[in-house]
Amino acid sequence: MTIKFDYKNVENFVGSHELSEIQAMVKTADSQLRNGTGSGSDYLGWVNLPTDYDKEEFTRIKEAAKKIQDQSEILVVIGIGGSYLGAKAAIDFLNHSFYNEQSETKTKIYFAGNSISSSYLNDLIHLIGDKDFSVNVISKSGTTTEPALAFRVFKELLIKKYGEEGANSRIYSTTDANRGALYEETVAKNWERFVVPDSVGGRFSVLTAVGLLPIAVSGVDIERLMDGAQSAQNAYTDSDLSKNDAYTYAALRRILYDKGFTTEILANWEPSMQYISEWWKQLFGESEGKNQKGIYPSSVNYSTDLHSMGQYIQDGRRDLLETVIKLDNPVSNLSVPKTEEDGDGLGYLESMTVDEINTKAFQGVVLAHVDGGVPNMAVHIEKQDAFNLGELIYFFEIAVGISGYLFGINPFNQEGVEDYKRNMFALLGKPGYEERGKELRNRLN
Numbered sequence: 001m002t003i004k005f006d007y008k009n010v011e012n013f014v015g016s017h018e019l020s021e022i023q024a025m026v027k028t029a030d031s032q033l034r035n036g037t038g039s040g041s042d043y044l045g046w047v048n049l050p051t052d053y054d055k056e057e058f059t060r061i062k063e064a065a066k067k068i069q070d071q072s073e074i075l076v077v078i079g080i081g082g083s084y085l086g087a088k089a090a091i092d093f094l095n096h097s098f099y100n101e102q103s104e105t106k107t108k109i110y111f112a113g114n115s116i117s118s119s120y121l122n123d124l125i126h127l128i129g130d131k132d133f134s135v136n137v138i139s140k141s142g143t144t145t146e147p148a149l150a151f152r153v154f155k156e157l158l159i160k161k162y163g164e165e166g167a168n169s170r171i172y173s174t175t176d177a178n179r180g181a182l183y184e185e186t187v188a189k190n191w192e193r194f195v196v197p198d199s200v201g202g203r204f205s206v207l208t209a210v211g212l213l214p215i216a217v218s219g220v221d222i223e224r225l226m227d228g229a230q231s232a233q234n235a236y237t238d239s240d241l242s243k244n245d246a247y248t249y250a251a252l253r254r255i256l257y258d259k260g261f262t263t264e265i266l267a268n269w270e271p272s273m274q275y276i277s278e279w280w281k282q283l284f285g286e287s288e289g290k291n292q293k294g295i296y297p298s299s300v301n302y303s304t305d306l307h308s309m310g311q312y313i314q315d316g317r318r319d320l321l322e323t324v325i326k327l328d329n330p331v332s333n334l335s336v337p338k339t340e341e342d343g344d345g346l347g348y349l350e351s352m353t354v355d356e357i358n359t360k361a362f363q364g365v366v367l368a369h370v371d372g373g374v375p376n377m378a379v380h381i382e383k384q385d386a387f388n389l390g391e392l393i394y395f396f397e398i399a400v401g402i403s404g405y406l407f408g409i410n411p412f413n414q415e416g417v418e419d420y421k422r423n424m425f426a427l428l429g430k431p432g433y434e435e436r437g438k439e440l441r442n443r444l445n
C-alpha cells in the first residue's frame with residue numbers, strides 16, 4: 001500500500017483497550033459485508049469491483065474516450081451526486097490545476113445537471129458557442145430532475161448543431177443495464193451505452209463507467225486507477241484491526257462518536273483535493289446518516305479555511321473530529337524566491353520549498369487542533385497519481401461499509417433522499433402528486 005493511515009493523534013481520546021473492545025463488533029460487520037448477510041446486501045458489487053469488472057466495457061471506455069478527444073473540444077458531463085462527484089474529484093486531483101484553461105488540453109470537461117441553475121446552463125451554452133462538443137449523460141434512473149433537465153437542453157443543442165444523426169454519434173450514455181427512461185431512449189437512439197451495475201449504488205460507482213469514462217477523457221490512465229483500487233482491495237481483507245487500516249479508521253470513528261464527536265471534518269492541504277472531500281461527504285453522509293444516527297461529514301480546504309473556519313475548529317463546540325488527507329509528494333514544487341531585502345519578513349523561509357512550508361503548516365495545525373480537543377487522524381497519500389487515488393477511493397469505500405454496520409444501519413440505501421423529491425414533484429405539479437401538492441401549497445400560503 002502506498003497510502004498510509006496515521007492515528008497516533010487520537011491517543012489522548014481513545015485508549016488502546018477500546019479498539020480491542022470493538023474488535024468483536026468489527027468482526028461481525030466484516031462478516032456481514034463479506035458474506036452478504038447485512039442489510040443492503042444487494043448493493044455490494046463495489047467490494048470486488050477492482051478485480052471483478054466488465055473488461056470488455058473497460059476497453060470500450062478507453063476507445064470512447066479517444067473518440068471523444070478526437071471529435072470534441074468540449075465534453076459536457078451530465079450527472080448529479082454519485083453520478084458526477086467521483087469523476088470530478090479524480091479529474092481535479094489527477095490533472096493540471098488549470099486543466100480546462102491549458103492549450104494542450106484536447107477536450108475540456110464541464111459538468112452540468114448538478115444544480116437547477118438556468119444561469120449556469122446558459123453560460124455553458126454560451127461557452128460552447130461554435131465549438132464541437134459531446135455529451136456524456138450519466139443517470140442510473142434516467143429520471144433525476146437535474147440531469148434530465150440539463151440533458152434536454154444539451155440534446156436540443158446537439159441536434160440544432162449536428163442534426164439527429166450527428167447528435168446521436170455524440171451522446172454517450174451511462175445508465176442502468178436493463179431499465180429506466182434513459183435506458184429506453186439510449187437503446188431506441190442507438191447511443192453508445194455504458195452500464196451502472198445493479199449492485200453498485202451511485203456513491204460507490206466512481207470505478208464503473210460512471211467515473212471512468214470522463215476520467216479517461218481527461219487523459220488519466222484508468223488502468224492505474226483500477227490497479228490502485230485492487231491493491232487496496234487486497235490489503236483491507238483482514239478483520240483483525242491491527243492488520244487493517246481501513247477498518248481501524250471505521251472503528252475509531254465509531255468509538256469517537258460514542259464519546260460525543262459527532263461531526264467529522266475532512267481536511268485537505270491541496271486545492272486539487274477539494275472534490276475528493278465532496279465525494280467523501282456523499283459517501284459517508286448518504287451511507288451513515290440514518291435512523292437519527294451517524295457522524296455528520298463536513299470538509300475544509302487548508303490552509304485556505306484556516307482563515308475562515310480555523311477559529312471554530314480550534315475553539316468552538318467540542319464535538320469535532322478531524323481526518324486529514326495529506327499529499328506527501330506533490331507533482332511539482334517551488335522554492336521560496338530569494339531577495340536581497342527582507343521587507344515581507346520571509347527571509348527565514350528562503351531555504352525551504354513551498355511544499356515544505358505546507359507540510360510544516362499541516363503538522364502545526366494538527367497539534368494545535370489536538371491540543372484544542374479535536375481528535376485527529378491522517379491518511380497520507382504518497383503521490384498525486386491514479387494508483388494512489390485508486391487506493392484512497394477503496395480505503396474510504398470499505399471503511400464506510402464497515403462503519404455502516406457498526407452503526408447498525410443499512411449503509412447502502414438512501415430513502416431519506418426521496419422525501420424532498422416528493423415535495424418538489426408535488427409543487428411542480430408532477431402527475432400522481434396532486435394531493436400532496438394541495439397540502440403543501442396550503443402550508444406555504
Ligand code: PA5
Nearest residue numbers: 081082083139140141144202203
Ligand atoms: O448515490 C446516490 O444514489 C445518488 O447520489 C444518485 O447517484 C443521484 O441522485 C443520481 O441518481 P441517478 O444516477 O439515478 O440520476
